[in-house]
Amino acid sequence: MLLVLPQLKNKVLVERPNNKLQIYDCVPIEMNDRREVQLSKLLSWLLRHRANKEGLQISNDGYIAVSELLLHHSFRGKYNKSDIIRVVENNSKKRFKLRQNPQNNILEIKANQGHSIDINNTDLIQILEPKYETLVHGTYFKYWPKIKNAGLHHMSRKLIHLSKGILGNSNVISGLRRDVELYVFIDLSAALADGIRFYESENGVVLTEGNVNGYLEPKYFSKVTVVKTGQQIYP
Template sequence: MSNKDTHLSKTLSWLLRHGATKECLNISSDGYISVREILQHRSLRGRYNKEDIERVVATNSKQRFKLRFNNSTNILEIKANQGHSIQISDDDLIQILEPHYETVVHGTYYKYWSKIKIEGLSRMKRKHIHFAKGTLNDRNVISGLRQDVEIYIFIDLTKALADGILFFESENGVILTKGNNIGFLEPKYFWKVIDRRTGASLL
């Protein structure tokens, strides 16, 4: 990806996930913003066009974005598939009702592990905690893990679902949960935690 496309992708991620309200952009309840409007943002105006956005959406390896043509307004719109801190509806997410995934894994770093192993995973300021359906070695994993994670936390999805924790899948295959009523997925749902490099158990 060129530097120009990287800048566009990062700007889109921030605006669509976190900054739309602060930047006074008109965002729909399900997270879409007019492409025409977003191109007028000060970070993008005069530097990018519709074709640039279409290219970045089509070539993004993690499928972070989605375009749609709104038939009622005749306007092309864009949204982020997940990762929001601003409040949008979950209508585009598919609820997971059965534990039919062999692997549900969260990637993290040693600097956070001492707190996570006591408190669990927190959604913090985001709407959801993110998981992948495999590790970085799995070719089918599109999104859900950063490339430099140091620790894999594997989730007992069967146990979590049985306890009433809600899980969803985004359109680009990321597993999402809000956790419990205070936004945590507790350590009792960790069935395995390993060092990504060595495979050594951390539990």
């Protein structure tokens, strides 16, 4: 958990073991939007996809020590701990999480979802009943013929990502790219009834591995619409 403390200037709180909180300095620096976006993309790339290949020690549940990240050639001399804390704090999609390691009290960071590397994400909560009326996957016209035939697939990731609403909905924090062209609406009730497992991440993204082949089949599509016009193109 990360909390900003307006009453304590340039301070943030990070959750420690046993629900204790530790205050960290967050020194103000010149960090424009472009630099912040670059750091966010770099964190996503390493935490989701490249940690092992880059020689970083990643825990079974996806955490890497911030101090180790800062020694990586992509970070060294370019970013500091305050930069990383600020990106976690400011990221509108809540892609990352900071924690104090329960064994050694080292500050660590992880990506909330989107991994292509194998991790045991214990923070995911399984969805056991159809409690969301709307579940949407955003995609593009060029992928629609294959999706229409075979269904949604997690591709290089481990799980298919779904949003609890469309772009512009106040309850949508993450799960949809802003430039998607099609909305694929999912019948959660039907999929759950057939034994498809769904989970929810800490930042509100709904995830599923689909069937045994990694597909969420078209029979679970309640409808597909064009984002710009609202035209229904399926079924």
